[in-house]
Amino acid sequence: MDKLTKSPRLNKYLYSMGLFNYYDVINHLPRRYEDLSLSKKENFVDKGKVVTRGYIVSPILTKRTPKIKIVSFRLMDDSRHCYNIIAFNRDFLSKTLQINDYITIWGIFDHKLNQINMINYVKGFIKDNETLKPIYTLPQGFEQHNFVSLVRRGLNDCSGKIYSKVPYYFQNKYRLISKEEALKKVHFPSCLEDVKQALRH
8 A cells, every 4th residue: 555645634535535556546537527728708608607817916805704705806818808706715815826926717707797706726827738627536625636646646657557458459450549648648638539539448
């Protein structure tokens, strides 16, 4: 049984999932994918999910109530249109974000308030070939980005040591990509075709 992370808490989660080494980790496949391609203006419909990016142009404000904490700020996108951004119970954002940070954000659009209720964000922009974000089945408290980092380490650690159970004859006959390439594509696809090819193996 390997210690896959420096965190006893995360290791406990992994063991509860039956993941005891890097090979187990890279064979824990995404349950779905989230498309983080930038939304066109006509797709900014009320209560719809949107993805945009731009500069933070206001201070990061935090409002506390007995039940929730609300973080808010203004974002100006690449076309210089401004949106109100709010996030619930994420007061840590006031320490990780600041004016002039350039971020990509996705959330639910409120047309009446010209507001995006934030689901998540990344600093900088997302490359066009990295807009499909894998979503994994994980225990509550195990953040997606932590598992993604673990998968990256696992693929690196297992590089050159991943072998297919499919006979070489059938791999050739059905034009299957290698098992190692399939695992790379299923975890970090550049398009849906990558996922399709990966899952054929």
